[in-house]
Amino acid sequence: MRWSRRVEEKNSKKEDVLATTKKVAVMGGGSFGTAMATLLARNKADLDVVILVRSEADAESINEDHKNAKYLPQYELPTNIRATTDPAHALPGSDFIVHAVPVQSSKAFLAGVKQHISPETPLLCLSKGLDRETCEMMSEVIPEGLGRKQPLAVLSGPTFAVELMQGLPTAIVAASEDKNLAWRVQRLFASTHLRVNTSADVVGVEMSGALKNVLAIAAGMIEGLSLGNNALASVVAQGCAEIRWLASKMGARPETLAGLSGTGDIMLTCFVNLSRNRTVGVRLGKGESLEDILGSMNQVAEGVATAGAVMKLARRYKVSLPVLTAVARILEDDLDPRDAVEEIMNLPQVPEV
Ligand SMILES: NC(=O)c1ccc[n+]([C@@H]2O[C@H](COP(=O)([O-])OP(=O)(O)OC[C@H]3O[C@@H](n4cnc5c(N)ncnc54)[C@H](O)[C@@H]3O)[C@@H](O)[C@H]2O)c1
Numbered sequence: 001m002r003w004s005r006r007v008e009e010k011n012s013k014k015e016d017v018l019a020t021t022k023k024v025a026v027m028g029g030g031s032f033g034t035a036m037a038t039l040l041a042r043n044k045a046d047l048d049v050v051i052l053v054r055s056e057a058d059a060e061s062i063n064e065d066h067k068n069a070k071y072l073p074q075y076e077l078p079t080n081i082r083a084t085t086d087p088a089h090a091l092p093g094s095d096f097i098v099h100a101v102p103v104q105s106s107k108a109f110l111a112g113v114k115q116h117i118s119p120e121t122p123l124l125c126l127s128k129g130l131d132r133e134t135c136e137m138m139s140e141v142i143p144e145g146l147g148r149k150q151p152l153a154v155l156s157g158p159t160f161a162v163e164l165m166q167g168l169p170t171a172i173v174a175a176s177e178d179k180n181l182a183w184r185v186q187r188l189f190a191s192t193h194l195r196v197n198t199s200a201d202v203v204g205v206e207m208s209g210a211l212k213n214v215l216a217i218a219a220g221m222i223e224g225l226s227l228g229n230n231a232l233a234s235v236v237a238q239g240c241a242e243i244r245w246l247a248s249k250m251g252a253r254p255e256t257l258a259g260l261s262g263t264g265d266i267m268l269t270c271f272v273n274l275s276r277n278r279t280v281g282v283r284l285g286k287g288e289s290l291e292d293i294l295g296s297m298n299q300v301a302e303g304v305a306t307a308g309a310v311m312k313l314a315r316r317y318k319v320s321l322p323v324l325t326a327v328a329r330i331l332e333d334d335l336d337p338r339d340a341v342e343e344i345m346n347l348p349q350v351p352e353v
């Protein structure tokens with residue numbers, strides 16, 4: 001994290017983004033959409049923050065009890081957050097629209113609401129993953145779903161929703177090909193609780209956010225299989241290298257992969273029990289079936305679908321990814337977790353660099 005008085009001084013001459021922003025819509029009222037809506041609402045007490053949810057019960061809980069009863073029931077929401085199920089109500093007139101719908105549902109969801117989104121309104125994507133069928137990143141899924149180009153920034157980093165709700169110190173990256181938009185997103189979200197680093201490396205930020213979810217499943221499996229800390233550290237280090245090999249071939253910058261949205265988020269998701277992807281891995285390692293695990297969760301673990309896309313990308317970019325593709329094969333019931341460990345341990349011995 002870099003800080004410079006010169007940068008602060010230069011920025012102080014630019015637009016006061018919070019002052020000029022009157023309304024922000026958030027599509028998706030799950031845990032992360034709600035947490036980021038809460039940060040925005042806390043940043044400016046008279047900002048109109050509207051969450052587009054799927055059920056009337058969810059909208060009612062937010063509007064009447066100021067709680068998201070389904071996803072974050074223990075936290076009171078600011079009163080300047082409201083919710084609706086009607087996109088015609090939520091989206092028009094927004095200065096920014098935040099996208100927090102799970103990746104696999106995003107294209108169809110966007111196609112259904114696009115007539116309510118102005119082509120000029122920046123979309124800020126929080127979702128981390130790849131389209132299972134097409135292997136597209138969200139920066140490709142979004143224009144596909146909307147049927148047009150849209151101003152776009154992606155936000156990614158080590159950010160558990162519950163810790164944001166508690167106001168604990170957090171840092172995230174806002175990446176956009178449009179430098180000014182990345183800067184505006186930084187100004188919109190930044191607070192004494194949240195640092196926002198800007199980046200122009202959209203591919204690097206997106207690919208690390210998507211692939212760390214697959215790696216977290218592997219890390220969880222190591223724990224579920226009781227294979228110990230040495231194995232855990234080795235698998236995570238190998239996974240970091242695999243993410244770097246694939247993402248670099250796709251155009252990511254190595255510095256991004258080593259930064260907050262790369263190594264930072266990998267450490268959080270692979271080592272902390274709050275991660276849903278890690279939890280899926282722990283339970284698989286303990287012998288539960290994927291069907292039972294997913295059936296018992298009311299939240300998305302994006303790594304499950306993204307793993308399938310990683311298999312295809314490994315072939316497309318001709319890169320060997322033993323850990324990430326083993327996760328995909330285990331999820332497809334094509335490989336037993338213990339056999340995967342044996343396969344990886346029996347790979348040819350290689351030089352470290
Ligand atoms: N929870 C976190 O800590 C966190 C942190 C960073 C990034 N993310 C990412 O944010 C995205 C959203 O995650 P989340 O934690 O809010 O998920 P969640 O499972 O808590 O909630 C998902 C939300 O999407 C809605 N949804 C599901 N299918 C839909 C569909 N077909 N159409 C419209 N809405 C649909 C659900 O109703 C729910 O409101 C994911 O890509 C996740 O990886 C989550």
Ligand SMILES: O=P(O)(O)OC[C@H](O)CO
Nearest residue numbers: 157158159160275276277
């Ligand atoms: O709970 P997970 O595994 O979806 O991870 C949440 C966030 O991506 C952590 O940054």
